[in-house]
Amino acid sequence: MKKRILFIGIGAMGGAVLRGCLTSGAMTDADVVGVVNTKIHAKALTEELGIPVSAELNDVDSADVIVLGVKPQILQSSVLAQLSKVKKDCLIISMAAGIPLGTLEGAVPQAIWYRIMPNMPAAIGAGFVAVTAGTKGNDCLTAWVTNLLNSLGESAVVSEADLERLGALAGAGPGYAFVIMDALSDAGVRIGLTRRLALRAAIQTLYGAGLMAIKTEQHPAVLRDKVTSPGGTTIAGIAAMEKGGLRSALHDGVVACYQRAQELGKKEN
Numbered sequence: 001m002k003k004r005i006l007f008i009g010i011g012a013m014g015g016a017v018l019r020g021c022l023t024s025g026a027m028t029d030a031d032v033v034g035v036v037n038t039k040i041h042a043k044a045l046t047e048e049l050g051i052p053v054s055a056e057l058n059d060v061d062s063a064d065v066i067v068l069g070v071k072p073q074i075l076q077s078s079v080l081a082q083l084s085k086v087k088k089d090c091l092i093i094s095m096a097a098g099i100p101l102g103t104l105e106g107a108v109p110q111a112i113w114y115r116i117m118p119n120m121p122a123a124i125g126a127g128f129v130a131v132t133a134g135t136k137g138n139d140c141l142t143a144w145v146t147n148l149l150n151s152l153g154e155s156a157v158v159s160e161a162d163l164e165r166l167g168a169l170a171g172a173g174p175g176y177a178f179v180i181m182d183a184l185s186d187a188g189v190r191i192g193l194t195r196r197l198a199l200r201a202a203i204q205t206l207y208g209a210g211l212m213a214i215k216t217e218q219h220p221a222v223l224r225d226k227v228t229s230p231g232g233t234t235i236a237g238i239a240a241m242e243k244g245g246l247r248s249a250l251h252d253g254v255v256a257c258y259q260r261a262q263e264l265g266k267k268e269n
């Protein structure tokens, strides 16, 4: 019999995961259905994705696999309670930042829980997705989950503690990268470039640098050294950025993000 896969929450991240899984063919042998919180959104997704999407969470008891793409606050305040009727050994995959497996397993103990931490470039197959198994996970299910996620980019099976850390580095990371991109384009405008040219140059430069780090497998410090001529212009720019606290701002940002995820894991947040 076909597996029944239920996606609860199909927004920015849940939608990226669902679209990736649908286009990769990883779910061709499954009945895939979805739930979101408004009828308009449900109708639009049904038309776009060609799967039934509704605005009411019914029939959780018939699902073999559930993927949770709702915000952590919604998960804690309403969705978890509605999962109490899932069948024994239903596989539930949560992408919610900060909500620990202990809480999830405590709320729905008959399920087999996994957590994943994707990031937004998963929408174009260039994501980084961390995966961690709950206490009832096993190698076979871990392989099934990672296979499902392979269309989203690179995946890594990690401990739950590392998944939390990776949330602050890779889960939120595209947000940091877009701020850097925007700031570089602003700086280009400041020294006289048009916005259009500055933005094109900033985006392609960050893309090229990332691709170069992947393809050459060289440490970023080694690559940076190739750009900095002795007594030259780049080292003058980097020195000014370091003086402005670029590195420590990035450190503090990742730590603040990590701490916020831990707050979200507490019920009152």
Ligand SMILES: NC(=O)C1=CN([C@@H]2O[C@H](COP(=O)(O)OP(=O)(O)OC[C@H]3O[C@@H](n4cnc5c(N)ncnc54)[C@H](O)[C@@H]3O)[C@@H](O)[C@H]2O)C=CC1
Binding pocket: 008, 009, 010, 011, 012, 013, 014, 015, 035, 036, 037, 038, 041, 057, 068, 069, 070, 071, 072, 074, 078, 079, 095, 096, 097, 117, 118, 119, 120, 171, 172
């Ligand atoms: N956006 C990102 O880059 C990342 C997000 N995440 C996690 O993914 C999850 C979703 O985040 P986003 O996609 O950014 O949020 P979003 O706001 O774009 O999507 C949330 C989805 O949940 C649905 N929803 C809301 N209440 C619902 C309910 N009661 N029942 C069913 N569906 C409901 C909405 O219709 C929407 O489709 C969060 O838990 C977040 O921590 C994880 C990694 C990266």
Ligand SMILES: O=C(O)[C@@H]1CCC=N1
Binding pocket: 097, 167, 171, 172
């Ligand atoms: O900002 C957030 O809470 C989510 C989790 C990681 C990226 N976006």
